[in-house]
Amino acid sequence: TRSYTITLLPGDGIGPEVISVAKDVLLLAGSIEGIKYEFQEKLLGGAALDATGVPLPDETLSVAKQSDAVLLGAIGGYKWDKNEKHLKPETGLLQLRAGLKVFANLRPATVFPQLVDASTLKREAAEGVDLMVVRELTGGIYFGKPRGFGTNENGEETGYNTEVYAAHEIDRIARFAFEVARKRRGKLCSVDKANVLEASMLWRKRVLALAQEYPDVELSHMYVDNAAMQLIRNPKQFDTIVTNNIFGDILSDEASMITGSIGMLPSASLGASGPGLFEPIHGSAPDIAGQDKANPFATVLSAAMLLRYGLGEDKAAERIEKAVLDTLNRGFRTADIYSSGTKLVGCKQVGEEILKSV
Amino acid sequence: TRSYTITLLPGDGIGPEVISVAKDVLLLAGSIEGIKYEFQEKLLGGAALDATGVPLPDETLSVAKQSDAVLLGAIGGYKWDKNEKHLKPETGLLQLRAGLKVFANLRPATVFPQLVDASTLKREAAEGVDLMVVRELTGGIYFGKPRGFGTNENGEETGYNTEVYAAHEIDRIARFAFEVARKRRGKLCSVDKANVLEASMLWRKRVLALAQEYPDVELSHMYVDNAAMQLIRNPKQFDTIVTNNIFGDILSDEASMITGSIGMLPSASLGASGPGLFEPIHGSAPDIAGQDKANPFATVLSAAMLLRYGLGEDKAAERIEKAVLDTLNRGFRTADIYSSGTKLVGCKQVGEEILKSV
């Protein structure tokens, strides 16, 4: 048996509920495939703020760094919304991403055939959508300096941030995306705003230069405003999208909503080495927290990504992915993906049904 | 009779074709309502680059500044895509916006009942969408300094831009948006990324402070990634949206695509005083330029916005808007909005039909 240490970060809101389901699924799929885990549960986000006064305690980061992979539930909530920046749950997540150096964020947007009608897009537009957003995660305007508040020449208050990319930051995420595209349908669309921003001009130049090394990948470029439109007009035109941190934040959420079921979508954040960070793309949904209404599918699928991309345990990953499809096929749905003719159940029961299918 | 000077900037691609139609419509509606115009046609974008070597000739800007309103077709094309930044058609447009100090960009996204099926969104989601994006247009990362290319401490090339807002820039666009919301359905949603960016934190703080003066307007705040999702999930929840330059670029294009007919959507860019700039939101469509295939409706509706917001000539504006609806009702369509059972015609004939309805 192979053995791995996994850091669990339940976080806030519905986080603990969905992590609990995912943990059980990891355990069962692992035991069938000869995998053992040591789980370490640590604090992040609002939960960490309440207990320790900071959103990312040192202990959480050091345990996470030493583990083989990190599985995160969700962070944030109304309670901490007015906190100053360094005391926001979100800041803890950004510090965790930076601390783990996970520069590549993989966000699949897949339309599940069972759920295609949940999309506000017409069936013919939504059906068969299967795209991957590769978002740069540790650079750009999220981390660029200088940043802060100042005073301009008229004595007025200003707020400012810096969008900045260095050549190697672009190269490593572009390479990553070319490799992803190569394993998918061989099409990569790089999204930027190179008609206006210098940071995007460098982005486009470096991506173009790297394309030489990937003659088998069909590369295109699109301005971000056009990409926001094309995702709605014809999402099927996309295979793999690579873009910067802020554009990736916006476009990956847009792409996920096109599927109609963001409660189903996982994500993986990977670095050059060290543990990856795996989390559902949905938020902490404080309004339904603790009510057994949360949709755990996305976190379970994040656990599958953890097995595949984090641990190289493809078989266990596939087992989980099949169990999710099987559970959907057997008609089990949480409220967010319910439609008439299916079975409305809570978070826990979805978990039990997935376990039956593992 | 009232008399106005109008600067016409046909620009590139399909620009000249749609401007020609809009000019005829302005003339006819004006003559009925007792309005005279003096038109001055000037160069902008690629057309200006080819003729003068710069994308915004001094003469164009000074004539535009001295006129009562500016009507623009579209700019850009493959031909100039690889130009250096100061020689891009887009740079001319940005210089024009800055030169005219038009800080407020109004972009309506309206679903025309006649065209609702052109949307990739389901009828129940698209029908009745009527929202207005108020985009800050002369600040933020589009114009912020420092910007450019540099070298970091490792000797690597960098590209950087500055997202910066000063208090008065936020206040004036927020006031503008509160006023717009007040004249619409009284709901304003301010979109930012205040959980990450200092520039957005200041934005939110100033918008909140101003809300005191507009107790009749219902204000909400949304993160940009969530807004990108909500526009797809339920666009009808929005009345007026106010946001910064780059988020407005992305979200207004997304919103326009939700309507399914971006060939129909006008825009207005206004300053504190001086002429406004009016243009369709679509691009220059170089692939169909000169083939009489362009959709002139958006430019004609931009001319109506010019009359209403630029000249205060509401009657003539209404006359044009009614003529557009009437032409749609009589079944005339360009290729981009054609559906079976309607009449497919070219740009010129749409123009003639609108004239019949004016």
Ligand SMILES: CC(C)[C@H](C(=O)O)[C@@H](O)C(=O)O
């Ligand atoms: C919570 C927030 C800081 C975060 C981000 O903007 O990256 C979230 O929106 C995401 O996409 O994971």
Ligand SMILES: CC(C)[C@H](C(=O)O)[C@@H](O)C(=O)O
């Ligand atoms: C052409 C480009 C510079 C422009 C912008 O980004 O503002 C366009 O996309 C727009 O929205 O009018």
